[in-house]
Amino acid sequence: MSLKRTIPMTTVSGFAVSAFFVVTILNILIKNMPSNIYRAGDELLKLNSSEGVANAVTTVVVYFRGFDTLGEIAVLFIASLGIGLVLKSTTKEKIESEESNFMLKTGAKLLSPIILIFGLYIMIYGHLSVGGGFQGGVIIASGVLLLLTSSNHFHISHRVVERLETFAGVSYVMIGLIGLIVMDSFLGNFLPHNISQMGLLLSGGIIPIIYIIVGIKVGSEMSVIVDNMLKRDIDD
Amino acid sequence: MSSIYFIALPLLFGFAVPILSKIGKDGVAYTSLAMQTLLTLLSITLALKLDSPIVEVIAIAPPLGIALVVDSVSILFVTLFTSLTLATSIYYMGGRDKIKYKNENKFFILLNMLLASAIGLVLSSDIFNIYVFFEIAGISAYILASYNKTPEALEAGLKYLITGAMASIFLVFAIALIYLHLGTLNLALISQNFNTLSGEIQLLIATLLLIGFGFKVEIFPLNFWVSDIYEGSTSLVNGLFSSIVSKAYLFVFFHILYLLLPHHSFTNFLIYLGVVSLIIAEIVALRQRNIKRLFAYSSLGQLALLFIAFSIQTTDSIYAGLYIILAHSLAKMVIFLSISYISDRYGSEDIEIFSTLNSPFLKWVLVISMLSLLGMPLFAGFVGKFLLLKTLGGMGSYGVVGAILFASLIEAIYYFKLIGMLFNSRERGESINISPTQKSILSALAIAVILFGVAPFIISDWLNVASEAMINSHIYQNIILGVKI
Amino acid sequence: MIETILNFLNQKEVIQATVVIGSMGLFLIGLFGLLTQRHFIKLFISIEIMEVSIFLLFIGLSFQRGLTAPMLGDGIKTFTNMNDPIPHAMILTAIVIGMAVLALGVSMAIEYHKLTGITDVDKMNRLRN
Numbered sequence A: 001m002s003l004k005r006t007i008p009m010t011t012v013s014g015f016a017v018s019a020f021f022v023v024t025i026l027n028i029l030i031k032n033m034p035s036n037i038y039r040a041g042d043e044l045l046k047l048n049s050s051e052g053v054a055n056a057v058t059t060v061v062v063y064f065r066g067f068d069t070l071g072e073i074a075v076l077f078i079a080s081l082g083i084g085l086v087l088k089s090t091t092k093e094k095i096e097s098e099e100s101n102f103m104l105k106t107g108a109k110l111l112s113p114i115i116l117i118f119g120l121y122i123m124i125y126g127h128l129s130v131g132g133g134f135q136g137g138v139i140i141a142s143g144v145l146l147l148l149t150s151s152n153h154f155h156i157s158h159r160v161v162e163r164l165e166t167f168a169g170v171s172y173v174m175i176g177l178i179g180l181i182v183m184d185s186f187l188g189n190f191l192p193h194n195i196s197q198m199g200l201l202l203s204g205g206i207i208p209i210i211y212i213i214v215g216i217k218v219g220s221e222m223s224v225i226v227d228n229m230l231k232r233d234i235d236d
Numbered sequence B: 001m002s003s004i005y006f007i008a009l010p011l012l013f014g015f016a017v018p019i020l021s022k023i024g025k026d027g028v029a030y031t032s033l034a035m036q037t038l039l040t041l042l043s044i045t046l047a048l049k050l051d052s053p054i055v056e057v058i059a060i061a062p063p064l065g066i067a068l069v070v071d072s073v074s075i076l077f078v079t080l081f082t083s084l085t086l087a088t089s090i091y092y093m094g095g096r097d098k099i100k101y102k103n104e105n106k107f108f109i110l111l112n113m114l115l116a117s118a119i120g121l122v123l124s125s126d127i128f129n130i131y132v133f134f135e136i137a138g139i140s141a142y143i144l145a146s147y148n149k150t151p152e153a154l155e156a157g158l159k160y161l162i163t164g165a166m167a168s169i170f171l172v173f174a175i176a177l178i179y180l181h182l183g184t185l186n187l188a189l190i191s192q193n194f195n196t197l198s199g200e201i202q203l204l205i206a207t208l209l210l211i212g213f214g215f216k217v218e219i220f221p222l223n224f225w226v227s228d229i230y231e232g233s234t235s236l237v238n239g240l241f242s243s244i245v246s247k248a249y250l251f252v253f254f255h256i257l258y259l260l261l262p263h264h265s266f267t268n269f270l271i272y273l274g275v276v277s278l279i280i281a282e283i284v285a286l287r288q289r290n291i292k293r294l295f296a297y298s299s300l301g302q303l304a305l306l307f308i309a310f311s312i313q314t315t316d317s318i319y320a321g322l323y324i325i326l327a328h329s330l331a332k333m334v335i336f337l338s339i340s341y342i343s344d345r346y347g348s349e350d351i352e353i354f355s356t357l358n359s360p361f362l363k364w365v366l367v368i369s370m371l372s373l374l375g376m377p378l379f380a381g382f383v384g385k386f387l388l389l390k391t392l393g394g395m396g397s398y399g400v401v402g403a404i405l406f407a408s409l410i411e412a413i414y415y416f417k418l419i420g421m422l423f424n425s426r427e428r429g430e431s432i433n434i435s436p437t438q439k440s441i442l443s444a445l446a447i448a449v450i451l452f453g454v455a456p457f458i459i460s461d462w463l464n465v466a467s468e469a470m471i472n473s474h475i476y477q478n479i480i481l482g483v484k485i
Numbered sequence C: 001m002i003e004t005i006l007n008f009l010n011q012k013e014v015i016q017a018t019v020v021i022g023s024m025g026l027f028l029i030g031l032f033g034l035l036t037q038r039h040f041i042k043l044f045i046s047i048e049i050m051e052v053s054i055f056l057l058f059i060g061l062s063f064q065r066g067l068t069a070p071m072l073g074d075g076i077k078t079f080t081n082m083n084d085p086i087p088h089a090m091i092l093t094a095i096v097i098g099m100a101v102l103a104l105g106v107s108m109a110i111e112y113h114k115l116t117g118i119t120d121v122d123k124m125n126r127l128r129n
Helices: A009-031 A042-050 A056-064 A066-087 A102-127 A133-150 A157-185 A206-229 B005-015 B027-049 B072-094 B104-123 B128-146 B151-182 B189-197 B201-219 B226-232 B235-260 B264-284 B291-312 B313-346 B360-374 B380-396 B398-423 B437-453 B460-471 B473-480 C002-009 C013-037 C041-059 C086-116
Strands: A093-096 A232-233 B052-058 B066-072
Touching: A009 B201, A009 C013, A042 A056, A042 B264, A042 C086, A056 A066, A056 A102, A056 A206, A056 C086, A066 B005, A066 B104, A066 B128, A093 B066, A102 A133, A102 A157, A102 A206, A102 B151, A133 A206, A157 A206, A157 B005, A206 A232, A206 B264, A206 C086, B005 B027, B005 B104, B027 B072, B027 B104, B052 C002, B066 B072, B066 B104, B066 B473, B072 B104, B072 B235, B072 B313, B072 B460, B104 B128, B104 B235, B128 B151, B128 B201, B128 B235, B151 B189, B151 B226, B151 C041, B189 B360, B201 B235, B201 B264, B226 B235, B226 B291, B235 B291, B235 B313, B235 B460, B264 B291, B264 B398, B291 B313, B291 B380, B291 B398, B313 B360, B313 B380, B313 B460, B313 B473, B313 C013, B360 B380, B360 B398, B360 B437, B360 B460, B380 B398, B380 B437, B437 B460, C002 C013, C013 C041, C041 C086
Parallel strands: none
Antiparallel strands: A093 A232, B052 B066
């Protein structure tokens, strides 16, 4: 006895349309592989050592393309604002679920300090080796998530987080404006950044400072997002 | 006098709102108003004193870094956006004792972020930076659309978000291909080297850009949910979308297109797309009973008209297009601001409320705006449409002329129906008294509509320089690549 | 025998073609999901899959063999012979932005479901279509 399911027309037509589209693109891409000689990144690499930062990706993200990073921070800020707006209701309580698993509780108690310190370390280390503000902030937020899901008594104080966010955001734009006033270039590097300092913790001028600010902002915003999503209405 | 203030100040304001809300009861609102006034004055000063384009370099000189270019066409848009946002804020503050939004501070943050990102889109000269501002504008718009948190508003926000996310995917794809093949993200350098690519890749990148921006410029067939978005959000927000957001996206799309593919046969296809979009939008508008949906379809029609105007790619057609943008933004702002008041007072969004409207002032401003949108002489809408038709006739494209006239005929049917409903003497509802602040804003916008209709010579010099600046990719390349820091 | 196969696979064109085919395959899956699925969360997942496929394509094709990562480390003291840092920076930004938009979308969908109980895109017709 064969089980024959008729495939609905929408699936077939959807597959046909998308396959046609993708195969056309595939055809064009395979015939035209990128082979150019000029890359803007190579020129930026040559300029990188004058900034005194050991990690070229960090210099590109924070300094050469700092405006994009500012925009990205703005997107994250608005998203966190929107999630708080949309998910907010008059009375909110965290899910008073049953006591979480013994393994989760013990594991969280063991791991969360390590995760938080690791996140902080990665945030600060961004200009020396692999790492950075975004990465560190997300790790911190995952540590906070672990704490929130494992224990019913852990609460994030929204006032503290809001103050951290405000401080980080305002100082980022202020550093940019100070650069504008002092050096006539928004987000210019106005602190000393000697090449001889490359590889040390205090090097690169404003670059590690901005990346730490970014890390604080990302970490606090993602913790707030996670916290908002975990809370429910009291009558749910 | 740096142009970075247009973007940095609203961002600073947005981040600092928790501090500002401690100042006074209305600290946030008044700070926002003050900042927007400052920016409007700054943009008008720059517009009057601008004799050569200003390039503001951020951190490293182009083509390796990002620069903001203020030339005559970008300052036109910046002035338009700042003044319209200021008008919306003043209008909202004027009616605040009757209609106050919940979480008002967040509304001001979103409004200013929308302004900053629209200005950033217009000024930026780096394609990845344009993508970042694209996203900021998008995300502020999604939240503004669903601000009420009613199911209708959330549905509007969700539909907007899904189409917006689809748009960003195609845009990122296009940017990735551009960087892989050309090695640079600077618009001037891309435009110099774009014709070294093979024809297939050029067409692929152009198509991906068209799909990506097409969702936001609301061209057929990618505008399937636009009227739902307009219906679900409040009228104030509709005014912002229609007058500011879609114009910014339209300008960026054609700016990039003129730089990458000047005078290519691809633009012929765009003209036909615009014509189809125009006719469909106007025909569907005829059947609408909800006032916001009707004006949403009317906006779609005007955007399609602008699409046609910019796709023709001659200096005269761009002049006409810029004039239509000016006329349309002013008129639609008046209409949506008035509707936000009317629908709140009468509690309904059906077009029947036009026949029960009991306020002579509102009736007159609405009539002025609608006649301008229709294209009647003495109003601003006439100048743009007439110039466009003249250009098309001069090129011999009588088919497109016929299509535009046919669409205008359909527009005339529903606009005159609405005007008739406003002036017939039927059962009147309760009388409306609008506050003097709101009256002054609406009168200022309506007077501007009439002024630009009877005296187009006021801005004709400016628009001439602007349209030349927009169409000529060599001017733009020289501006950016000639900068030494 | 194995040698020739490995040498064939080790060529630059073959690696690049594999990257393109793989990421376009993911793009196909995402596009198919976007066009046919009706549940919110599945739509968002399809959008995310499409985004990830583009990132994969970009990074895969901008990688040049024989060059190292763009940072100083043990033994590497100068900024020469390194890969391009710009794609890394661009994708970092694009990942965060994509995630922020989708997080907002998911929370809007949660709230919409809480208010109306609808999870199907086609059934969202309170606004007359």
